[in-house]
Amino acid sequence: MAGAFTEKYKELQSAPEDVWVESGTYHGHGVLNALRYGFKELHTIEVSPARFAELYYRNPELCRDPRIHRYLGSSRDLLRPIIEKLTDRNVVFWLDGHYQGESKEERDAVSECPILAELQAIADQPWKRSVLVCIDDWNLFTDNWWENGTGQEKFTESDWPRESQLAEIMQGWRTHCEDHILYFQRDFA
Numbered sequence: 001m002a003g004a005f006t007e008k009y010k011e012l013q014s015a016p017e018d019v020w021v022e023s024g025t026y027h028g029h030g031v032l033n034a035l036r037y038g039f040k041e042l043h044t045i046e047v048s049p050a051r052f053a054e055l056y057y058r059n060p061e062l063c064r065d066p067r068i069h070r071y072l073g074s075s076r077d078l079l080r081p082i083i084e085k086l087t088d089r090n091v092v093f094w095l096d097g098h099y100q101g102e103s104k105e106e107r108d109a110v111s112e113c114p115i116l117a118e119l120q121a122i123a124d125q126p127w128k129r130s131v132l133v134c135i136d137d138w139n140l141f142t143d144n145w146w147e148n149g150t151g152q153e154k155f156t157e158s159d160w161p162r163e164s165q166l167a168e169i170m171q172g173w174r175t176h177c178e179d180h181i182l183y184f185q186r187d188f189a
């Protein structure tokens with residue numbers, strides 16, 4: 001996890017009740033980092049049944065940790081019902097659930113990238129506290145990355161929105177980009 005996130009999260013650290021919500025569990029490194037930052041309630045969503053099951057063998061203690069809530073399915077469907085119950089909490093989102101260009105199991109049936117549905121679910125909530133949204137691999141949402149030609153070999157370009165589409169959903173949120181992470185942040189106190 002990048003240093004930029006560390007700095008950003010320090011701004012919110014006065015709030016020990018922060019909740020961490022992640023799309024894309026994969027090998028659990030995001031969750032492990034969030035535990036190190038001191039989060040006491042974590043939610044992580046993984047679409048691949050193989051990845052979901054594999055984590056149990058890689059790290060059974062992590063899977064049994066009562067602070068961690070794991071969900072099998074697409075964040076496109078699961079994120080909204082999870083966060084509807086968190087609107088009076090400080091929430092940090094780590095949106096990292098997307099196809100990686102390898103196993104077709106690591107995506108949902110709709111597209112390679114659920115980011116617009118995820119952001120819409122976040123933007124629709126009546127938040128009462130601070131919310132920090134971190135989108136990893138921001139370069140995947142830029143013209144530059146697609147124009148370089150690297151993406152087309154492995155990915156379906158039409159499945160990947162551009163940064164302007166993300167920003168349109170998050171109107172009114174502060175935003176900046178650092179170390180391949182795109183941030184949207186807002187205080188609702």
Ligand SMILES: C[S@@+](CC[C@H](N)C(=O)[O-])C[C@H]1O[C@@H](n2cnc3c(N)ncnc32)[C@H](O)[C@@H]1O
Binds near residue numbers: 025030051075097
């Ligand atoms: C880049 S990895 C996540 C890495 C992890 N967050 C970390 O910090 O180490 C992407 C993961 O997202 C999962 N994924 C892809 N589409 C998804 C979706 N619609 N909902 C949830 N997970 C998804 C993939 O199966 C894969 O495990």
